[in-house]
Amino acid sequence: MQAFEMQSPLWRAAMETIFLADSPVGKAVLDRDYRYVLINKTLASFNGKSVEEHIGRTVQEVLPEAFPSLIPMLDQVISECRSTHFRITVEMPGGDGRQAEWEASYLPIRLPDGSVGGIYVQAVNLTAKLLAERALAESEKHLRRVLDSLFAFVGVLSPDGTLIQANRAPLDAAGIDANEVIGKPFWDTYWWSYSDEVQEWLRSACARVAAGEIVRKDIFVRMKGDSRMCLDFMLVPMRDDEGNVTHLIPSAIDISDRLAAQQRTETALRERTVLLQEVHHRVKNNLQIIASLLRLQARSASPAVALALQDSENRVMAMSLTHQLLYERTDFSSLELGAYLKRLVGSLRDAHGRLMERIRLTVDAPDSGLQIELSQAVPVALVVNELLTNALKHAFAPDCPGTIELRAAAVDDGISVTVRDDGCGLPADSPFAEGSTLGFSLVTLLTQQLGADMAWPQPGRPGATFVLSLPMSTGPI
Structure with a gap:
């Protein structure tokens, strides 16, 4: 970064705007006596003090342990009007003995008359950066361990449908290694490549999710030994802070057992339906036999008795008709009254x-x-x-x-x-x-x-x- 001229107050207003902005790089402005004129929150935090605790105080007052190492370079900038770049390891503020490695630049700030009016400081805490990178790497490892411990199938796709990551469960279920599928279009991976129709559906689904939709479907995929597994499959978009789709997240659970249980239940329901139909059919037949017996009895009875027997026969046939209609239905919880009345009138x-x-x-x-x-x-x-x-x-x-x-x-x-x-x-x-x-x-x-x-x-x-x-x-x- 080249030295630049200090033009107050416009210069100071511009600098204050820059220093208020969030930045991962520490920044400060020192006067010729090495007092802090401006400092951003990043460098203030690195130094272990607030922004207000820096302003007006010298580097020696804020960083007494590091000052002996810094003073030669500070003097060089002021006396020779020359930038200096360096790395330095100093004890971190707080007195716990921890060391921090810094990469810093000191640049002269020249006044309109050409003299050096102060120093612009730019610093990066390499130790903090390294710790952050290690924490991120450890976090990613932890996330990988968590994902690999799940029975659910989880993956990460790029917006164009390329598989970036997959947890252990779907790989083990298919008997494949990650390098056989990572980097491929998701629809061309082992799980989906058994069917052109399924692949085309997944290709379309990826395009829809990349446009912001959510897709969910029960679908069969290929697993170890060319077997088939039924999955409750979902594909959702992942967005950044601006709402842009950055990744596609596929997830699925094995519902083969649930599907089998459902098919057992459906079989039992069909068997129950057949049984109930048979019961109503037999009851109807028995009632019709009773009605026939009453009819036969009426033929040899006196007119008054025959009329009473006919009334009883009608009552029995009315009950028989109920069971006949139930036999014809698959829903035994209710009966359509209109259809029954029309059949009764016909009888x-x-x-x-x-x-x-x-x-x-x-x-x-x-x-x-x-x-x-x-x-x-x-x-x-x-x-x-x-x-x-x-x-x-x-x-x-x-x-x-x-x-x-x-x-x-x-x-x-x-x-x-x-x-x-x-x-x-x-x-x-x-x-x-x-x-x-x-x-x-x-x-x-x-x-x-x-x-x-x-x-x-x-x-x-x-x-x-x-x-x-x-x-x-x-x-x-």
């Missing part, structure tokens, strides 16, 4: 034969969206069956036509099921209204079991409307 049409020639039975319910819990299915089926059967038997005079409507819809607090007919209505002295029939008793008990509400029709008026209000969820019954 009743078949059971009542010629009666359906004069009575129109309609259903208004969505195929999906009205789900009831499995525990609700049979009670709801029996209630609806009783209401429809009652309307078919009692709502219309012999040989008179009529209409029965079945409707189901979602309401704010649950599901509403309505059975309405345009028949003669319930007489004022209806035994049904008094609870003296089996059908009425079943409807009442099942409604209570469901935790539901039933709106009954008014006796003595034309037509009859029953409204069953199911809560959103009743829990186990």
Whole structure:
């Protein structure tokens, strides 16, 4: 550095600006009596004192141990107006006996008249620099030991996707050495080179992460013996203080065991589903056998008994239909009410034969969206069956036509099921209204079991409307 002229006050303002800036190099300005005029924080820290403790004090006062070694060179700069560069080993401030090696330069500061007005000092503590480098190297070794102790796979890539570092785990798992993969494009390394498609995906992923994205994917890689391992793989950008992407960090964990456990779980779930379907199928078959036996019994019974047996057969078929629908589903926690009601109406049409020639039975319910819990299915089926059967038997005079409507819809607090007919209505002295029939008793008990509400029709008026209000969820019954 060449000597430069001292021009106050502009010179001093410029120098103060320089000295306030952070710098790893120690800097100071001394006057002709070797007093500190300016000093930056770096050199002040090296000397073991604050900036304020230096200003106005001499080098001898601040560094009494080093001053005898420094004075000849200081005198040379002042007397000969000549720069000097040197290395010196002195005891570090603090009195603990530690030595520090310095590399320093003393440069003359010339006044406008050409005389030397002071000295510019520039110094680097080589010992501190060496210690910092050793600390950094030790830190890197420690980080390497930590990374190598991890079971996770971790690496470092340059922004163009070149592999710079990889910890021990992925190398050991693949049975390869670091020198076989370091310096290569990541997608061309042993782990990924078994598939052109996988390599192309990784190449694209590196480009996306270099642009700031984060990529995560479950993917298979090649390991020792050309085996395959499933990894939960993530690639993220590493940024500097300005937000620029400086490196790409790949990391992964082996999820082969988790994947295998999941596949075992899925197998068990499929087996459970098949078992439950078989159970519902067998229950449905057994209920149909019971219904067939009731039908056979009715053929040789008196008309009154035959009618009672037919009612029982309808109830059994209503329960059988529930299990039939469950057998057809893979979700056994709920049942679609709309689909069930349409199948139930079809079953009743078949059971009542010629009666359906004069009575129109309609259903208004969505195929999906009205789900009831499995525990609700049979009670709801029996209630609806009783209401429809009652309307078919009692709502219309012999040989008179009529209409029965079945409707189901979602309401704010649950599901509403309505059975309405345009028949003669319930007489004022209806035994049904008094609870003296089996059908009425079943409807009442099942409604209570469901935790539901039933709106009954008014006796003595034309037509009859029953409204069953199911809560959103009743829990186990």
